[in-house]
Amino acid sequence: MPVSGPNSALKCLVEAARLRGIDTSVERIQHDLVLDDREPSTKLLLRAAAHIGLKARAVRMGWRHFGKLDQAFPVIARLRNGNSVLVVGANVVNGVPVVLMHDPLAADAAALPIDEARFTEAWTGEVLLLKQDGAATEEEPPFGFAWFFPMIRQQKRLFRDVGVAAILLSVLTMAMPVFMQIVIDRVLVHRSIDTLHVLIVGMMLAILFETLFSYMRRYLMLYASNKIDAQVSMRTFAKLVSLPIDFFEHASTGVVTKNMQQTERIRQFLTGQVFSVALDCVGLIVFIPMMFLYSVPLAIIVMASTLLLCIMMIAFLPAMKRRMNDVYASEASLQGYLVETIQGMRTIKSLSLDARQRQVWDQKLARAIDNRFRLGSFALVAQSLIQPIDKITQVAVMGLGAYMIFDGSMLVGALIAFRIIAGRVTGPLIQLSQMIQQFQEVSLSLRMLGQIMNHEVEEGRSGRGMRAPIQGEIEFSSVRFTYPGASSPALDRVSFTIQQGHMFGIMGRSGSGKTTVTRLLQALHRPQDGLVKLDGHDLREIDLDHLRTNIGVVLQDNFLFRGTIRENIAAAKPGAPLEEVMEAARLAGADEFIERLPRGFDTMIEEGSANLSGGQRQRIAIARALLINPPILIMDEATSALDAESEAIIQANMQNIAKGRTLIIISHRLSSLVACDSILVLDRGQVADVGRHSELLGRCDVYRHLWYKQNRHLELAS
Numbered sequence: 001m002p003v004s005g006p007n008s009a010l011k012c013l014v015e016a017a018r019l020r021g022i023d024t025s026v027e028r029i030q031h032d033l034v035l036d037d038r039e040p041s042t043k044l045l046l047r048a049a050a051h052i053g054l055k056a057r058a059v060r061m062g063w064r065h066f067g068k069l070d071q072a073f074p075v076i077a078r079l080r081n082g083n084s085v086l087v088v089g090a091n092v093v094n095g096v097p098v099v100l101m102h103d104p105l106a107a108d109a110a111a112l113p114i115d116e117a118r119f120t121e122a123w124t125g126e127v128l129l130l131k132q133d134g135a136a137t138e139e140e141p142p143f144g145f146a147w148f149f150p151m152i153r154q155q156k157r158l159f160r161d162v163g164v165a166a167i168l169l170s171v172l173t174m175a176m177p178v179f180m181q182i183v184i185d186r187v188l189v190h191r192s193i194d195t196l197h198v199l200i201v202g203m204m205l206a207i208l209f210e211t212l213f214s215y216m217r218r219y220l221m222l223y224a225s226n227k228i229d230a231q232v233s234m235r236t237f238a239k240l241v242s243l244p245i246d247f248f249e250h251a252s253t254g255v256v257t258k259n260m261q262q263t264e265r266i267r268q269f270l271t272g273q274v275f276s277v278a279l280d281c282v283g284l285i286v287f288i289p290m291m292f293l294y295s296v297p298l299a300i301i302v303m304a305s306t307l308l309l310c311i312m313m314i315a316f317l318p319a320m321k322r323r324m325n326d327v328y329a330s331e332a333s334l335q336g337y338l339v340e341t342i343q344g345m346r347t348i349k350s351l352s353l354d355a356r357q358r359q360v361w362d363q364k365l366a367r368a369i370d371n372r373f374r375l376g377s378f379a380l381v382a383q384s385l386i387q388p389i390d391k392i393t394q395v396a397v398m399g400l401g402a403y404m405i406f407d408g409s410m411l412v413g414a415l416i417a418f419r420i421i422a423g424r425v426t427g428p429l430i431q432l433s434q435m436i437q438q439f440q441e442v443s444l445s446l447r448m449l450g451q452i453m454n455h456e457v458e459e460g461r462s463g464r465g466m467r468a469p470i471q472g473e474i475e476f477s478s479v480r481f482t483y484p485g486a487s488s489p490a491l492d493r494v495s496f497t498i499q500q501g502h503m504f505g506i507m508g509r510s511g512s513g514k515t516t517v518t519r520l521l522q523a524l525h526r527p528q529d530g531l532v533k534l535d536g537h538d539l540r541e542i543d544l545d546h547l548r549t550n551i552g553v554v555l556q557d558n559f560l561f562r563g564t565i566r567e568n569i570a571a572a573k574p575g576a577p578l579e580e581v582m583e584a585a586r587l588a589g590a591d592e593f594i595e596r597l598p599r600g601f602d603t604m605i606e607e608g609s610a611n612l613s614g615g616q617r618q619r620i621a622i623a624r625a626l627l628i629n630p631p632i633l634i635m636d637e638a639t640s641a642l643d644a645e646s647e648a649i650i651q652a653n654m655q656n657i658a659k660g661r662t663l664i665i666i667s668h669r670l671s672s673l674v675a676c677d678s679i680l681v682l683d684r685g686q687v688a689d690v691g692r693h694s695e696l697l698g699r700c701d702v703y704r705h706l707w708y709k710q711n712r713h714l715e716l717a718s
């Protein structure tokens with residue numbers, strides 16, 4: 001029974017993993033599986049173990065089994081009070097059997113010997129057996145067909161069963177041609193009614209088993225492919241969200257979406273088409289020799305025409321591939337345009353751009369349809385050629401078969417049986433050659449998805465990064481950073497220091513690099529030169545998720561998720577009690593408008609936060625950032641969209657907001673920086689000056705100029 005606790009189970013798991021050579025941490029597991037501090041249930045613990053590369057099994061056992069665990073130690077034992085302990089071995093001390101137990105919540109790190117009476121009093125009888133999962137620690141192959149194989153291999157028992165069912169099925173399908181042959185050649189000729197009855201009963205049984213096996217084959221296939229589907233989707237999505245921000249800034253959302261949708265097609269090909277054709281081909285082992293057994297000349301005709309069909313299909317391939325590439329390029333562009341239009345609908349409406357958007361859409365659509373048509377009509381030619389060849393083969397078989405019946409070398413029933421068997425041979429072989437076409441299509445899908453899957457993930461996600469508590473002292477030394485594709489650096493040899501707990505302002509003209517400073521601090525980008533340090537450590541040494549959960553960020557325009565106001569504020573800490581949410585809202589000055597809403601904190605925020613004003617959205621975003629009580633808070637033009645009243649509320653709370661943390665404020669409005677301990681003045685990516693308001697006013701031209709420009713009305717008034 002999971003209870004609220006200090007996570008002893010995860011601590012045990014991390015320790016057991018460490019003893020098995022896997023380096024991880026409780027925070028890492030909590031972050032990856034979105035767990036809070038409560039003791040996890042056994043099911044969750046099993047999931048956590050699988051996540052870090054351990055194969056775990058929960059079993060109930062008696063005290064005496066500890067003596068036999070041997071290589072299976074360490075195991076996690078679940079206690080009656082909801083906590084867990086790690087049992088690292090069993091021993092006999094002074095003739096008394098004991099287990100060596102390590103309690104993660106005890107101050108003493110050593111394993112203590114505990115006897116049966118004391119242990120069983122606290123123990124539920126449940127333990128988690130753990131062993132290293134060989135498959136999980138294997139290096140993942142680069143994305144391609146090979147990437148899917150480990151997942152298919154995991155289901156190998158299922159596929160083996162499907163294979164057995166398929167072989168039995170192909171043997172059973174032989175029953176029909178043999179039945180026809182015997183009925184025509186024996187029963188009809190000799191009028192043997194008894195044989196007919198026996199045959200009919202036999203056929204009924206064969207049909208029954210055939211139905212059963214074919215149901216089993218389909219059911220098992222469906223089951224296996226669903227399991228693989230789930231895994232593929234989980235892993236591709238996990239990869240997507242671990243990509244660096246650069247990737248998303250330079251790729252069209254529509255194209256990324258289209259690329260992501262390719263998983264379904266590839267999976268379908270591998271577990272559907274490839275596997276079922278492979279299974280049908282298993283039948284060939286039976287059918288081809290049978291065909292030759294019935295008649296060698298007729299079998300040669302069938303095999304020759306199938307070969308001809310295969311050669312034709314392969315000859316069509318290169319041209320097919322070209323047309324396919326065109327189709328995908330134009331469809332990706334169409335999808336990209338659709339997403340862009342939906343995202344920019346407000347602007348499109350306000351600038352009355354509908355007609356222009358429609359025109360561009362129509363052009364792109366025409367290109368896509370044209371390319372689809374070209375591909376379709378080409379494929380049609382290929383498919384149309386199959387039919388006459390197939391029909392001619394049938395005519396040839398029947399013609400030659402008739403001659404053979406006339407000269408007595410074949411019976412009528414045998415010819416009919418041969419026809420049925422020949423159909424079983426040409427079917428899978430033609431499918432096989434068509435599959436080469438689909439293979440081309442799927443290769444293209446693989447390439448598209450590969451653009452996501454083979455992209456480097458963000459640096460700092462190895463799980464080995466530092467997770468020490470963050471204090472908030474920041475240092476930039478000679479940092480140089482150029483955005484990919486840009487000609488000049490956004491930051492050029494920028495150096496400054498922010499003391500822990502200080503309020504630090506950044507100002508400068510538009511495009512001077514203010515936001516870039518904060519992006520480097522969140523490790524959204526890495527500098528090409530120089531160092532960014534946090535608490536004296538190079539940012540690269542710190543675990544990325546740890547870093548970001550310790551930095552709160554409020555931007556000028558913040559994305560709110562669809563959900564209630566409470567859920568949005570508690571986004572980074574889903575289990576946060578209402579009092580904490582309310583306190584964060586109060587600090588952000590959001591409580592007064594939330595309480596006036598009919599449903600208060602339970603008010604739904606609609607998609608695109610259309611039911612909130614800009615200022616309200618902003619205050620919710622500030623509350624969201626404050627809820628996790630981050631040691632570093634970045635406010636990038638966070639109050640510039642606010643009306644005077646809301647801004648005044650936040651400014652009045654600024655001292656409270658800043659309390660106990662390093663606060664970085666970027667603002668064009670210098671009046672909001674006056675209270676800062678230090679202000680960085682940036683000019684075209686370089687540091688123009690750093691100092692307090694009064695110092696800068698005296699010596700920094702950029703600062704003084706802007707200050708007087710913004711405050712001329714005050715001077716005039718005085």
Ligand SMILES: Nc1ncnc2c1ncn2[C@@H]1O[C@H](COP(=O)(O)OP(=O)(O)OP(=O)(O)O)[C@@H](O)[C@H]1O
Nearest residue numbers: 249483484486490509510511512513514515516517
């Ligand atoms: N994702 C990006 N890709 C390429 N160049 C970028 C990117 N983001 C910013 N830049 C460029 O880097 C420079 C610095 O941009 P940054 O956003 O840091 O400026 P800023 O001082 O915050 O500007 P503003 O006050 O207008 O927000 C600008 O010249 C900008 O064009």
